[in-house]
Amino acid sequence: xxxxxxxxxxEGATAEQKQELIAGVTNxxxxxxGKNPATTVVVIDEVSTDNWGIAGENxxxxxxxxx
Amino acid sequence: xxxxxxxxxxEGATAEQKQELIAGVTNxxxxxxGKNPATTVVVIDEVSTDNWGIAGENxxxxxxxxx
Amino acid sequence: xxxxxxxxxxEGATAEQKQELIAGVTNxxxxxxGKNPATTVVVIDEVSTDNWGIAGENxxxxxxxxx
Amino acid sequence: xxxxxxxxxxEGATAEQKQELIAGVTNxxxxxxGKNPATTVVVIDEVSTDNWGIAGENxxxxxxxxx
Amino acid sequence: xxxxxxxxxxEGATAEQKQELIAGVTNxxxxxxGKNPATTVVVIDEVSTDNWGIAGENxxxxxxxxx
Amino acid sequence: xxxxxxxxxxEGATAEQKQELIAGVTNxxxxxxGKNPATTVVVIDEVSTDNWGIAGENxxxxxxxxx
Numbered sequence: 001x002x003x004x005x006x007x008x009x010x011e012g013a014t015a016e017q018k019q020e021l022i023a024g025v026t027n028x029x030x031x032x033x034g035k036n037p038a039t040t041v042v043v044i045d046e047v048s049t050d051n052w053g054i055a056g057e058n059x060x061x062x063x064x065x066x067x
Numbered sequence: 068x069x070x071x072x073x074x075x076x077x078e079g080a081t082a083e084q085k086q087e088l089i090a091g092v093t094n095x096x097x098x099x100x101g102k103n104p105a106t107t108v109v110v111i112d113e114v115s116t117d118n119w120g121i122a123g124e125n126x127x128x129x130x131x132x133x134x
Numbered sequence: 135x136x137x138x139x140x141x142x143x144x145e146g147a148t149a150e151q152k153q154e155l156i157a158g159v160t161n162x163x164x165x166x167x168g169k170n171p172a173t174t175v176v177v178i179d180e181v182s183t184d185n186w187g188i189a190g191e192n193x194x195x196x197x198x199x200x201x
Numbered sequence: 202x203x204x205x206x207x208x209x210x211x212e213g214a215t216a217e218q219k220q221e222l223i224a225g226v227t228n229x230x231x232x233x234x235g236k237n238p239a240t241t242v243v244v245i246d247e248v249s250t251d252n253w254g255i256a257g258e259n260x261x262x263x264x265x266x267x268x
Numbered sequence: 269x270x271x272x273x274x275x276x277x278x279e280g281a282t283a284e285q286k287q288e289l290i291a292g293v294t295n296x297x298x299x300x301x302g303k304n305p306a307t308t309v310v311v312i313d314e315v316s317t318d319n320w321g322i323a324g325e326n327x328x329x330x331x332x333x334x335x
Numbered sequence: 336x337x338x339x340x341x342x343x344x345x346e347g348a349t350a351e352q353k354q355e356l357i358a359g360v361t362n363x364x365x366x367x368x369g370k371n372p373a374t375t376v377v378v379i380d381e382v383s384t385d386n387w388g389i390a391g392e393n394x395x396x397x398x399x400x401x402x
Binding site: 001003039041043 | 135137177
């Protein structure tokens with residue numbers, strides 16, 4: 001019954017990679033806590049680099065600096 | 068003053084249907100808990116079927132199987 | 135498959151009232167969008183009035199003023 | 202190490218304004234609680250006015266009424 | 269830079285199990301998407317079974333039925 | 336009408352400090368985007384250090400190391 005929300009910047013993750021995240025997190029919750037995969041929900045949000053900040057600076061600016 | 072976030076897959080909900088959700092949840096909170104509609108906020112997120120997983124599988128794949 | 139998060143202040147909602155919210159939201163999603171109740175998840179967060187602000191003021195202070 | 206999520210309606214905030222929000226919130230957490238900016242994360246979600254409700258009505262309708 | 273929120277019911281997960289979730293999700297994001305562990309944040313919310321609903325029913329009631 | 340969620344570790348923020356965050360974020364949204372304070376909602380979540388991870392390690396462990 002767990003619910004997992006993964007937020008990443010929108011920088012080209014493929015459907016296959018996102019499927020790997022969904023399967024990986026679902027398995028982790030089964031292995032560590034015995035949670036039933038049938039009712040484990042995973043939602044991935046892909047966020048514009050203009051809308052994600054760390055260290056007080058958006059990721060668009062950080063990428064231009066090579067960070 | 069409640070805040071409600073509804074996440075659904077992005078599969079064609081119309082503006083009218085989303086308005087029904089907004090009105091319905093707001094009324095429910097007034098009826099059950101006496102919450103003031105004037106400050107009840109509802110936010111609906113529509114998520115790509117590639118980005119929503121259940122049972123370890125994304126919804127795009129599940130739809131192809133008729134699930 | 136929807137996921138709904140309801141945030142309210144922690145001011146004495148009973149288990150029965152919270153069950154009414156869970157059932158009410160689940161029915162609303164079935165009625166409006168045909169969503170399957172079996173995989174509809176509702177999570178209620180009850181938040182301290184010190185930790186909820188509106189109009190720039192926490193709810194603890196607002197309650198003392200009769201707001 | 203704080204995480205801040207700001208949700209606003211999608212009504213034309215510029216990248217510069219969003220950068221001001223990111224910098225402003227990060228500074229606020231440093232000034233009030235001594236939080237380290239290097240690990241302060243800010244994520245801004247811009248939500249369609251059809252998908253945001255207040256007082257039981259979506260913002261698209263409210264804007265047409267001048268609200 | 270990812271942010272992950274894991275919500276589970278409050279049914280006795282130990283600090284060690286929660287640490288396994290934190291390490292496991294962080295590694296998954298590094299392995300699948302090359303994300304830097306140093307800025308990967310994981311937050312676990314443990315929710316009362318009265319406040320978690322699935323299939324229109326809270327988990328407290330479901331546990332009494334052996335579900 | 337913005338909604339802001341601030342997540343911090345549960346390490347002794349006072350009601351006065353949390354009120355400063357509420358007022359500060361509300362003012363920031365008014366100053367940068369002209370948002371109406373009357374309908375700006377701020378919710379602060381204080382999270383156990385066992386339940387917050389960064390760099391694959393929970394904050395309880397990090398604090399013991401002086402991080």
